[in-house]
Amino acid sequence: MKKNFISFALLSLVLSGVLLGCSNKTEAPASKSDNTGNAESITLNIGHVEPENRSTHQALLEFKKNVEERTSNSILIEIHPNGALGGDVQLTESVAMGTLDMALPSTSVLTTYSDDFGVLDMPYLFTAPENAFKAMDGEIGEYFNAKLEEKGIHNLGYSYNGPRSTTTNVKAIEKPEDLKGIKMRVMESPIFIDFYKTLGANPTPMSFTELYTGLQQGTVDAQENPPSLILANKFYEVQKYLSVDEHVHNFLAFIMNKNKFDSLTEEQQQILTEEAKSYVEKQRALELEDNKKAIEKLATEGGLQVNELSEEQKQAFKDALKPMYEEYSQKFSKELFEKSDKYNK
Template sequence: MKKSLFAILALMMVFVTACGGNQAADSSAQGNEPAATEASADAVTIKIGHVEPENRSTHRALLEFKKNVEEKSNGSLVIEIYPNGALGGDVQLTESTAMGTLDVALPSTSVLTTYSDEFGILDMPYLFKNSESAFTALDGELGQQLNAKLEGNGLINLGYAYNGIRSTTTNTGAIERPADLQGVKMRVMESPIFIDFYKTLGANPTPISFTELYTGLQQGTVDAQENPPSLTYANKFYEVQKFLTVDEHIHNFLPFLMNQTKFDGLTSEQQELLRTEVKAFVENQRQMELADNDAAIEKLKTEGNLTTNVLSDEQKQAFKDALKPMYDKYREQFGAELFDLAESFNQ
């Protein structure tokens, strides 16, 4: 029933977008200018939708991907990019891609739990030691195992872009140990794993829409929030927060999902080109996001005037130790083998 409702909503979203009166209609604003190489009469158009703003690493790297694909395909492939949720949110974009009304989506991996609960492991706090461990895992056996869960659902994943490292801002004080979260009203996404995360540490997790988060912090509905620093800075949460704790509790990823039928309909040369260029896009975007993250932390300290502390590896381990009851629960749900595989990359 959930999938059917998502599918209907996605179809309506794409129909409305196609009829105009939508931000996506202004293709020049989305980086959809004609390619330098003139497209052939039988060129294949690939439409990509995502929810990130144009100044984020995802969109900037996609513009380079577009340029490279169109030039290297000699115009036989044309890329159109629709940012800012112009074609819907993560759920709608994913369903549209599965149905073939959209060609490519880059949603959060969290929405893929609709297809397999095991994607939820990527939302587990302190699962990976650092970004390099996370990259190696998603590019390797863990990513391959998760990708296989999409088979038969109309989707193929060509790579994992990086949505950044989530860290915490508060009005209640620095977060240096698990006890510091006791009683803190923490805004969370509507995700059982995120809710369990903060309940286990004694906080009061409060689901609030991202679009309402600034007001919620301003009015005291919640005391704290957690997001990649680049997103925290871009949305000016520093105006209504006092402390930044760089705890790097979750590494978020954005799979490059393509409609399976669309991909299968390409020539073998076009398929190989896409695989090669998606790999290059992922590597480029990850480096952009890491640089953006470091720059945002400095801006939050200086421009945002947030009191900032960075957790050591020992402090992070203390949080993971405190989360053992949560880990026990999800080890049983997802399987110990999957956790062992993920954690094997923490070398």
């Protein structure tokens, strides 16, 4: 009887352990799965500040579709536009810390991770979008990718935020002397302030949200932004001239937390890298087309007098900016300036 009691007690303990184990397993956090029931799938969240109708978001929709199809949904993509997860600075910090998987911030904010990123804001660093693309896909992009890698950020490419051009309500801007005395709204950037000071303008830092009113009330005479953005924000209502000078070619870095990228399988990394390259190519083409259409609409529908600067005219501006280049070549890598200029040949 005693032997039977001991056996029953041991059996009860074993059963309790099994039941307890089952209970613990049930309460553990469930792994992410897609609608096919694949428990191995992971979700990558991408944040950006652009609206849904911009090329950045439109091309991302195709990136999402292609990545999910090629990985058989082992990678799922969630896109968060309109600054829903924060501005460019917050998005970049989140990716660096690993609280966000991926983002598309302006390279202007990446000076936090390397001062040399400021070079990309230098006026007339590149004389045409195609020259800028070759540089960012080549030696210049590789240089900055290495800088980010040191900070725990893996970069998948550089999408295009458009060619910045100038509008005024005073006169067309065709040569450096035309900017003298003009009250120019600028971003709160030392480089942009020095740019216009060097050419004799009166740079006025102003929030983008206040710009339309500033132009309307005459607080500033002029502003500079990509044509697609000028059109979207109806600056043509309070400006008369558009000079397509393309003085700065803005880029967005397609960044990803390095630890997250390294945690993927080799096949997943390859697919993500290939589709990111395709994304960049598609987005750039869309943005160039959007800007071309915007310039036409600003003339026909917006009533702006449009003039497009020739390569010779752009060079005249760059020549006038030599004092600024000499100053900043001391701050940034002089070699970086020289390498960038090779892509203009």
